[in-house]
Structures are given as C-alpha cells and as structure tokens.
Amino acid sequence: MTDDGTLKPSTAYVLDEQVGYLLRLANQRHATIFQTHAVDGLTPTQFTALVRLAEHGKCSQNQLGRYAAMDIATIKGVVDRLRGKGLVQTEASQQDRRRSLVSLTPAGQDLVQDLYHAGEAITDETLAPLSPAEQRNFIKLLRKLG
Template identity: 40%
Template sequence: MGHLLRRAYQRHVAIFQAAIPDSDLTAAQFVTLCAVKEQQSCSLNDIVKATAIDQATIRGVVERLKARSLIVVSPDPLDGRKLLVRTTPEGLALIDQSIPFAKQVSEQTFGGLNPAERVAIVYLLRAMTRAEEN
C-alpha cells in the first residue's frame, strides 16, 4: 500500500509542478503559504500541525519563502523563543494567482475517477490521517 500512496503522491506533485505558473513554487511551499494565510500569524509549530510537514523540513520551506519575500518571520512579542510567520502582500498575491491552478491540479490528480470514487478516496484518506492524529 505504501508504494501505491507514494506513486499517487509523486504523480500529484508532478502535476502540480507542471501546472503552477511559478516554477519555483513547490507543493510544500504552496501548502505552507496557504496555512500561514489561513492562520494570519502563526508559529512554526502551528505550520507543522496544519501541513503535516515535519519540523526540520518546514524550517527549510519557511527559509525559502522568506528569501523570496513571500512571508515575514519575526520574534513573538509574548515569547521571545518563538517565531511568528505572516504572509506578505507578495505571498498573498501568489496564493491568489495559484489557487485556480491548484484546483486544476486536484482535478487532474483524480484523473478518470468517477464522482463516487472521488468522494470515497477523499473520505478514506481523511480517515487514515485522522487515525494518525489519534
């Protein structure tokens, strides 16, 4: 089963990279940008929880987004040990530009699945990730 999940994920990432106009934006960066936008200002731990990307990887993703001026990282005024992450206007614009393409990516990832199969696979994937969280 792991092999099939990995192949499906690799296919999805390849579709994403081909469809998104910004060729430097990875799927991990996109989901991170979206998570930060949704939470407005959040810690690295918040991003890890929202994206299911491990702490070591998320640090690199955040650094690359910061280098592109898509996010701003600043110390938490209430807890100097924490960093807070916010999207910049450029980051918000890139999200808005990419959303229609991301929807196309989802559609292409489903491929030839009929509506019932699409609902079923999303349901099962959510059930699997919920099991991991408990």
C-alpha cells in the same frame, strides 16, 4: 496457499497491491502534475504552508508546522525558502523571545489567491482517471487515513 509450504510462498505477496507502494506511485503522479501547474516554482509542501498561513494568520514557526503537518526541521527549511521568494516574513515575538512569528507578505497574499485556482486544476487532473463518484469516494477514504 501454495501447493507445498516449502517453495515460493512469495507468490502470495504482490507488491503492486500494497498500500505503501501504491501511495508512493500516487504521490509521484501528483507531484509531476503539480509541477506542470507550478506557480512561482512552488512545491506542494510550500503550497501547503502558504495556504495554512493564509487560513490562520501570523503564528510561530512551530505552530505553522503543526497546521501544515510538517516536522519542525522540515517547516524551517520551507519557511526559509518561502522567505527567499519574498512570500513570507518573520519577526521576533515580543512576548516570547523563543518564538519567531511568520506571516504572509503582500506578495504572498496576492499569490495565495492564484494558488486556490491552480490547486483545483491540479486536483482535477490528478483525479482524472476516476469517475466523479469514484473521486468523492477516494477522497472520503483518504481522509479516514489522515
């Protein structure tokens, strides 16, 4: 689309319109907002793991990683840190000695209830630049990219 093919084909490529770049920016925005609402210093990733654990109940570490869409190396660190905060506990499985079963502590169960409220506020604030209709549409499109 340039006058001559030799110079500045670069003008056709605009970084500010590339999904990858924009997704990174949107993630940055969300992370910043999440931090201001942070409950107990939780990160978005730790939040996800806690919610999934509440949904599914006690399960193996690997299984929790799959529920939360996290790598096995990632979920290990997340579980370690949640255990450090006293929100989660682990125990060896009797049936399968490879497994370490993860479950919420009472403190973790209490916290999850607070998280639901915080989560809604965080979502609202993140989507604030969009109209209600745009918000619904954006979520719908995002889900197609999961």
